[in-house]
Structure formats: structure tokens, C-alpha cells
Amino acid sequence: MALLLVGCGDDGGGSGSSDDPIVVGISLPLTGDFSEPGKGVQRGYEAWAKITNDKGGLLGRQVELKILDDQSNADRVVADYEQLIGKDNVDIVVGPFSTRLVVPAARVAEEYGMLFVEPAGAAKEVFAQGFKNLFYAAPAVADDHYNHLAEYLLALPPGQRPTTVAYAAMDDPFAQGTAYGLKAKLEAGGVRTVVDEVYPPNTTDFGTIAAKIAASKADMVVGGSQYQDGVNLIVALQQLRYQPKLAAFSTAPTSPEFAAAIGNKTEGILAPTGYTQKAPYPSNVEFVQKYTAQFGSPPEEDEANAYTTGQVVAAAVTAVGCAEQGECQQKLVDWIRGNKVETVVGPLTWDATGKPQGAHMIQQWVGGQIQIVLPTEAKEVDLVYPKPAW
């Protein structure tokens, strides 16, 4: 028995024989700063492996995950991928969670000529490193989150279009990226910026920021926010009785706690989202149902991003017909670069830097629930504009 195990270990799946599993190597922050999202990503990968194996695996072989814990540490993540690729000889590697760990991990994968699909590198710098094997498996980077909304607003007849917008963004690459992506597009379309506020992440009082926005009487307010600042700013705006025609905030409105936090005065508030359990894409319906059966609660965005990563890898492996280290990896990279992949977050394609070419869905609070309003092909209800008073 021992001999058999050693034999298998040495082989490591590299031979690609039809009996061996396809081993997927992953390093994840299961402890430390990113352990909460890290565990979500782990569940997403596990769901992908189980659903794939239940259907007979990839190329007729079972999928096996080899997960190491990098303790949210960038040095550990490098050592982990060195071990997975060099010593453990895994067939495929996929990415960890957060830009801070994705970049060093991608560097190792690049060095070994491995395909590197990753679930969590939305910041610009990921795509500025010159990686040739990296693909971000999500609909869009932060700057493109509001693209569908920008298109919708600019397509409105001139009389109805908002003419002035107030922006308030947290000093954070992700939060600021979302607001400034929309700002650039609306300004290019002739919509005037009347307030442009940036606040540090430790801001606790939003009274004066809200006063500036209210005093500008802007038609629309856009928050480049995380959770707590988004909630505090919305309440501060409501306290000043500011009534915009449209209010869009990133992150906060999609949180399960949101409605209770602002006293259910949510009607009409918009938010971009990379994932929703309600998206009608066929693989998503299957994912939500089987994931819920496996883990007892429906998947959130981190889980979905990991699952999407698995779907992208699976599509390439199936199309190319191989998964081992060596020449096969370049074929996988070339295939993904030239093709569209259907996933739980919709169809994905990538540019030369690995940046996804999509946009986030836009959700709006309508009738006491957050519902998809854009893009048209995924919408559950029509966008309400101007929004009702809050």
C-alpha cells in the first residue's frame, strides 16, 4: 500500500494517464488577515471539484484539490506555489485570494510557464505586471463595475439624463476605482461633476461630506464605498433630506445587513455586483442548487469567483485535451486567450493582460428587495428612474 502511494505521489499526475486524478494546486489564506474570504474561496473550489467529479471529472479523470495555507503571507504564498509546481508536480495551479497574494503567486506560475487563472485580483496593478499566463475569472475590474449603468444613463434622452453628479469615494484602490470608472465615462458623455470627495478609510463622521453633496443639489450621487462608510453616508444624506434622482453605491447595498442598517429606506438605491445567486445563467442555477445542498447555505461572491476560476480551467482543459505541466500549459493559455467561456457570472473573455472584458451587473432596491436591472438580458425588473424619495 505504501509503495502504491509513493508511486502515485511521484507520478503526480504528470504522466496524464487516464487513471490518475488531475491534481489542482492552490495556496489559500486559511488563517490570518484574509481567512474569512479565503475560506469562502476554498468552499467555491471544493464545490467545483465535487460537481465536476459527480459528472465524471475532466477528460474522464477525477479532479483532486491540493490546498496549502499561506497564512495571508506573501512570502508563504511564493513558497507554496514553488512546492506545488516543483515538488508536488501538480497538473494545474489556480490563484489565491486578494491582489496582495495573487501578484507574487502569479510570478511563480509565470516562471514555470504554468497557466494561472485567479479569483481575486481586481486592482489595476495585477494587469500592469506584464503577466502572459494570468486570467482574472470575474466579470470586470473595479473601473468597469458601473459600465452598464453608464451606458444606460448616456442613452437616455437629453431632457431626462442627469446633468450633475456628486461623487464620494473611500481612499482605497477598489472603492475609488468603481466611482472613478463611472465618473470618467459620464464626464466623457457631458455629465458634469459637481462634488468630488475622497475620504480616508477611518472616517467616522459623514455629516459634512453629506452637507456638501446636499448643498450641490446634484441630480445623482455616486458612492465608491465599502460597507460601513456607504451606510453612514446614506444615512447622513437622508438626515439632510437630500433627494437625488439616482443613488449608486458600491458594495454596501448588496450586503445582507444593508436594509436593516439604514432602517429599510432603501428604495431605488443601485449597486454593481459581480455575482448574484439569482443570475439566470444555466451553470449558475446548477451551482446555487448543488452548492446549497453541499454547504447548507447559498454561495456568496467569494465562493462564486473560485467556482468561476474552476469553470474557466475546465473549459480550457476539455477543449485542448490535456492538463499536465509542460507544453500543454501554453496550449491552455492560448485557448483561453482566444475563446469565450460561459460561467456562473456570465460569458467571460479577456484582453492580452488577462483583464476580463465584461462589466458587473447592476442591482437596484425595488419593492423592498435587491433585484437585477442591468444588463437587459439578465434583468429581473426594470430600472426605476428617477428613484422614489428615500
Place this chain on the structure above:
Amino acid sequence: MPSGALLFQSVILGLLLGGLYALLAAGLTLYFGIMRVVMIAHSAFLILAAYLAWWSHARLGVDPLLSMVVTVPLFFGLGVLLQRLLLARLRPVTLTMMSVLLTFAIAVLIEGLLGYAFTGTQRRIQLGYGSASLGLFGARIAVVKLIAFGLAAVALLTLYLLLKRTRFGWALRATIQHPDAARLLGIDTDRVASFGFGVGLATAAVGGTALALDTTIYPSLHWHWIGPLMAIIVVGGLGSVPGAAVAAMLLGLVQSLLQIPLGTTWAQTVFYLALFATLAFRPQGFFGGRLAQRF
């Protein structure tokens, strides 16, 4: 040039914010005045009180203001125990420095326990009047901010009367001004000091409740507060409650007004600029007279 309406609105917001700052800083300056303790954990206790207010509202359906019936005496007791069991045991020579380390540890402990008990999820008290406001010459005054300001006014006035008009207050002030002389006069300075510490922590129970009315809370929030509060008590004069109150109102107002031309990031630095200016030109504080000598 900002409009008059925006300036007026900002003045109102600044004064309301300053009132809250005054309440949150009052306890902090008291500890230092009484026994030269730098109480890093004060803001952690504020967040603890805020959580208790949230919890009693969300789980027991009690108005957050009523939670103070329990939290104020509870925090007073905790303060007495904390002083007797831990701080009183520190050696007088290194008291100030060691109190920083000890209370830092207490702050981390409270943060950890809050995270364990309530998770890291951000919480907010859902009040029917959370976004209600009153009009005043075109400006708006949020009801929750007004309640918080009212709490600050009542708490600070009570504290002032306690220190000025009661035997306990006289004993406390004597202990602060000259502990040896106070002992010679028959004052049990240890007992007075521990009660004084309890009073300081009781203000944290009121302050935390006021804070919880209009902000989203999470276990590590206290680190965002301790810096500005420390700056306030130094500018106000360590140990001086009226000094802290004046400094808090002034800094709140200046911060709010500076936000109009400079934005939030630069406006926040006003606390640290004031701190530097105080340490450089008037280390005893701008509003409190001689170090810890006056209320």
C-alpha cells in the same frame, strides 16, 4: 466660495460633533488627572457600551437610551475594579508608561471579546427616527445627533457639578492636586481614586450609547477614535474637564469647516496639528490652565 447655507449647515454639524467629542474625551482626561494613567482602552469601552446598546435594542427590544440604566452603573463598577485590581498595583515611578501598556492590552482584549461575541459584522442600531431631522433656518439637524448632543450636555454638566459641589468631588480634586496633603487631611485617596476612575468609565457608557445612535459599529472601531480623543485632552490640558470640552467643541467645529475647502483627509489632520502646536508652545494645554490643577 461655499454658500452661506452650506457654511451654516457645517457650523451646526461641527457643534454637534464637537459635543460628542467632548463627551467621549471627558473620561479620558479624568483618568489622567486623577492618577496619571493614560487610558488607551477608553475608546474600547466606548465601543463596548455601543455594542451593549445595540444588543439590548436588537435582541431585547429596549430603547438604546434605556440600556444606560444598566451600563452606567456596570461601567462605574468595572472602573473601580480595574483601578483597584490592576492600575493601583503599578509602581508610581513608571505608572504613566506602564498604564499605556496595560490599558493597550485591555483594549485588545475587549476588541477580541467583542469579535468573539458579536463577530466582525458591522452593526447599526435601527431606530425609527434614525434619518429624521428638524429644520432650522434652512439647515437640518438630525434627531439622533441632537439626542447625542443632549446626552453630552447632561453628562458633562453632571460631572461638573459632581466635581464642584459634592464632598466626593472636593476629595477627588484634592487627590488630584496634592495626594499627600489630601491624605494628611484624612481623605482615603485610594478609595477616592478608584471611584474617580469609575466615574470616568461611567462617562464611557454614556458616550458609547451616544455614539451608537448614529454610527456603524465594529470591534476594531476604537482605534479610529483614540487618536483624536488623545489630541483633544492634550490640547484642552490634561486633567481638565472644561478644557477638554472647549477643545473638543473647537476642534469639531474647525474640522467640520475645514472639510469644505480641504476635504476629509486634510481636515482630520487638524487634531494632530493642534497636538503638535500644544506640545511645542503650551505643553500644559491651551484651555486647562496648569497641568491637571483645575476643573
